[in-house]
Amino acid sequence: MDNKYTINHLRELEAESMYVIREVVAQFENPCMLFSGGKDSIVMFHLARKAFWPARIPFPLMHIDTGHNFQETLDYRDKLMAETETKLVVRYVQDTIDQGKAVDEVGVNASRNKIQTITLLDAIEDLKFDCAMGGGRRDEEKARAKERFFSHRDEFGQWDPKNQRPELWNIFNGKKNMGEHFRVFPISNWTEMDVWQYILLENIPIPSLYFSHEREVIERDGTILAAGEFVTLKEDEVPEKRIIRFRTIGDMTCTGAVESKANSLEEIIEEVAATRITERGGRYDDKRSEAAMEDRKKEGYF
Amino acid sequence: MSEDFSKGYLDMELLRFTTAGSVDDGKSTLIGRLLYDSKAIFEDQMESIERASLKTGDGEVNLALLTDGLRAEREQGITIDVAYRYFATPKRKFIIADTPGHVQYTRNMVTGASTANVALILIDARNGVIEQTLRHAFIASLLQIPHIIVCINKMDLVDFKEETFEKIKNDFDNIATKLDVHDIRFVPISAKLGDNVVDRSKNMGWYDGPTLLYLLENIHIASDINFDDARFPVQYVIRPMKDEYHDYRGYAGRIEGGVFHTGDKVKVLPSGLTSKIKSIDVFEGHVEEAFAPQSITLSLEDDIDISRGDLIIKDNGLPKSGQDIEMMMCWFHEKPMVLGGKYTLKHTTNDLRCVIRDVNYKIDVNTLEHIEGDKKVGLNDIAKITLKTTKPLYYDSYRKNRKTGSVILIDEATNNTVAAGMIL
Numbered sequence: 001m002d003n004k005y006t007i008n009h010l011r012e013l014e015a016e017s018m019y020v021i022r023e024v025v026a027q028f029e030n031p032c033m034l035f036s037g038g039k040d041s042i043v044m045f046h047l048a049r050k051a052f053w054p055a056r057i058p059f060p061l062m063h064i065d066t067g068h069n070f071q072e073t074l075d076y077r078d079k080l081m082a083e084t085e086t087k088l089v090v091r092y093v094q095d096t097i098d099q100g101k102a103v104d105e106v107g108v109n110a111s112r113n114k115i116q117t118i119t120l121l122d123a124i125e126d127l128k129f130d131c132a133m134g135g136g137r138r139d140e141e142k143a144r145a146k147e148r149f150f151s152h153r154d155e156f157g158q159w160d161p162k163n164q165r166p167e168l169w170n171i172f173n174g175k176k177n178m179g180e181h182f183r184v185f186p187i188s189n190w191t192e193m194d195v196w197q198y199i200l201l202e203n204i205p206i207p208s209l210y211f212s213h214e215r216e217v218i219e220r221d222g223t224i225l226a227a228g229e230f231v232t233l234k235e236d237e238v239p240e241k242r243i244i245r246f247r248t249i250g251d252m253t254c255t256g257a258v259e260s261k262a263n264s265l266e267e268i269i270e271e272v273a274a275t276r277i278t279e280r281g282g283r284y285d286d287k288r289s290e291a292a293m294e295d296r297k298k299e300g301y302f
Numbered sequence: 303m304s305e306d307f308s309k310g311y312l313d314m315e316l317l318r319f320t321t322a323g324s325v326d327d328g329k330s331t332l333i334g335r336l337l338y339d340s341k342a343i344f345e346d347q348m349e350s351i352e353r354a355s356l357k358t359g360d361g362e363v364n365l366a367l368l369t370d371g372l373r374a375e376r377e378q379g380i381t382i383d384v385a386y387r388y389f390a391t392p393k394r395k396f397i398i399a400d401t402p403g404h405v406q407y408t409r410n411m412v413t414g415a416s417t418a419n420v421a422l423i424l425i426d427a428r429n430g431v432i433e434q435t436l437r438h439a440f441i442a443s444l445l446q447i448p449h450i451i452v453c454i455n456k457m458d459l460v461d462f463k464e465e466t467f468e469k470i471k472n473d474f475d476n477i478a479t480k481l482d483v484h485d486i487r488f489v490p491i492s493a494k495l496g497d498n499v500v501d502r503s504k505n506m507g508w509y510d511g512p513t514l515l516y517l518l519e520n521i522h523i524a525s526d527i528n529f530d531d532a533r534f535p536v537q538y539v540i541r542p543m544k545d546e547y548h549d550y551r552g553y554a555g556r557i558e559g560g561v562f563h564t565g566d567k568v569k570v571l572p573s574g575l576t577s578k579i580k581s582i583d584v585f586e587g588h589v590e591e592a593f594a595p596q597s598i599t600l601s602l603e604d605d606i607d608i609s610r611g612d613l614i615i616k617d618n619g620l621p622k623s624g625q626d627i628e629m630m631m632c633w634f635h636e637k638p639m640v641l642g643g644k645y646t647l648k649h650t651t652n653d654l655r656c657v658i659r660d661v662n663y664k665i666d667v668n669t670l671e672h673i674e675g676d677k678k679v680g681l682n683d684i685a686k687i688t689l690k691t692t693k694p695l696y697y698d699s700y701r702k703n704r705k706t707g708s709v710i711l712i713d714e715a716t717n718n719t720v721a722a723g724m725i726l
Contacts, residue, residue: 005561005593006524009316009395018597019556022538026610026651050585051597054550055542138386145385164383165719166409166634168416169708170556171648175717189397191388197311269311 018051020186027174031131035061037073038249040135060087066112068230068252076207091123111253121157131182139191143294155179157300200265223256320399320414322438323424332493339500342389393519408682409634415445427460431473433668443481448526458492462505531619532560535650536612552599558705561593571613571696577604611652621696629723639679646712655692662686700724
């Protein structure tokens with residue numbers, strides 16, 4: 001880069017994401033930002049803090065809690081919210097089940113991944129959010145590759161991939177009718193590698209689950225799952241201790257771990273660069289069918 | 303981890319490119335090849351397309367299936383919408399806007415082209431320059447994509463002959479003279495076999511130019527942005543309401559042109575009031591200078607009334623202003639344009655209303671001929687129009703600045719984005 005006025009790819013992505021987050025605040029009356037405690041939402045939150053500095057971020061965060069979280073994630077979340085004086089709304093999938101709006105799956109592959117969409121849509125309606133920002137990235141999954149930055153949702157919260165608004169330059173159209181809302185994805189253009197490089201560049205603290213540690217796990221159809229109270233064991237499954245780390249952090253029942261000794265951000269980046277499996281490759285929820293993500297997104301998933 | 307590695311990724315540039323061409327030109331295969339040979343395809347993705355290839359009974363693994371995301375696309379073997387793909391080499395991170403090439407998809411091509419530094423135009427070596435090639439080149443020129451790479455594909459099906467390549471190159475050069483394009487490169491490739499995509503071809507010894515990936519990694523893009531005319535559309539006003547920042551007012555936005563320094567004299571439009579930059583504020587503190595395309599916050603010496611939609615500039619390089627604006631427009635919606643109709647116009651961070659005054663001419667995208675007298679503008683039509691805004695707009699011509707020279711129109715009844723405009 002010989003020109004004096006050039007920025008590297010991470011700074012360009014950062015500038016784009018900050019622009020998108022500021023557009024959300026300028027165009028919507030009551031936005032929120034979805035926060036799961038995973039690395040993507042941590043980066044998105046960091047970008048939001050940068051976008052409004054020295055002011056506090058002018059919207060609340062919302063966590064849809066499946067009740068099957070790793071304790072490390074919840075501790076990290078609460079500490080971060082306290083340190084940054086950020087308002088957090090938590091909505092529980094358990095409440096949705098108790099209200100009779102959803103039924104818990106049973107059996108060995110039971111997961112609350114699908115029914116958390118109901119909790120999310122209820123919360124958006126209940127709290128009158130007109131926009132929910134999410135940490136989805138287009139490189140994650142092929143249905144996501146067709147997603148807009150500003151993604152329009154009808155009054156049922158549904159995504160219509162064949163009828164999306166064209167999105168040109170950096171002009172975003174957030175106009176909508178009563179009852180409709182938007183999902184906005186500020187880090188659409190980031191890849192898993194970009195996220196890790198940025199965490200290193202900015203020195204952003206992340207939950208310890210991302211680093212190598214010893215844990216009781218089971219291996220099921222090639223996916224390593226944490227053995228815990230929320231994972232129902234099959235008869236022949238015996239938990240064993242292995243040295244692992246998580247590439248994504250979500251619901252314990254479907255978040256796959258990888259065997260890894262990576263103990264620093266540099267080592268994680270090296271591992272991500274060498275790995276030949278996508279991060280969602282370890283997600284049990286995506287293995288259900290070829291179009292699992294597309295179907296969930298149409299229903300109003302994250 | 304070595305010093306080189308951490309330094310290495312900090313030097314990577316971002317390049318956005320768009321691909322134009324139909325399924326038959328091997329566009330998806332080319333993208334699949336770039337991703338595969340640059341190792342951006344993962345094992346589980348490969349397994350998934352192997353499974354899908356079996357289902358469609360293709361016999362061999364169909365790399366095109368990598369880029370077709372939605373169920374209907376995989377089943378019907380078509381691409382419905384703009385899809386974004388990512389890969390990186392040690393030099394650059396790439397964002398591909400992959401758009402379908404059929405005539406009815408002009409709208410998608412325009413969308414994909416709007417943010418691109420480079421357009422890849424695919425030509426089937428057996429067919430040469432056809433109507434569709436002209437359309438793709440025209441859209442690249444209309445959207446002012448700074449660099450065009452013409453990939454002459456399927457060279458394996460014409461026995462890798464140099465004469466075929468040269469003839470197509472000449473034909474393309476001839477049409478390019480009618481267009482506003484400046485930097486055109488040609489590469490003979492076989493996307494299916496991989497010749498000259500990432501690895502140099504062993505079958506075309508006569509070609510001593512770079513491979514496609516080498517071009518993508520090395521094309522000079524740092525000068526694509528206008529650094530002469532400082533442009534800062536105000537996006538949001540930051541007022542912290544904290545004790546230590548009691549009187550702080552910061553103007554947040556993304557620099558869309560030029561360079562700003564602490565102490566620079568600035569002018570605010572439309573008010574015309576002037577002030578000086580007190581500080582350029584970022585999360586880490588203050589910086590002495592900032593430039594396009596950075597997102598920053600400016601604070602000024604004087605307490606003047608500034609809000610979203612205002613434009614902060616420096617004394618030199620004034621933008622144009624006016625209410626009667628001529629532009630090239632691409633219509634995006636099934637519902638045709640209404641002459642005399644009112645629309646919401648979005649320009650940088652500004653929302654205003656406008657009325658379509660006149661259609662000066664339409665362009666036949668297959669011949670580039672002007673069609674005079676036909677005032678009906680419908681889906682995928684490209685026309686020169688004149689519109690009038692409710693208040694003065696401060697803008698640049700699209701040729702000068704793609705950000706301050708572009709607009710979208712929104713239908714006030716449906717909220718749909720119905721058109722994109724490039725100001726003349």
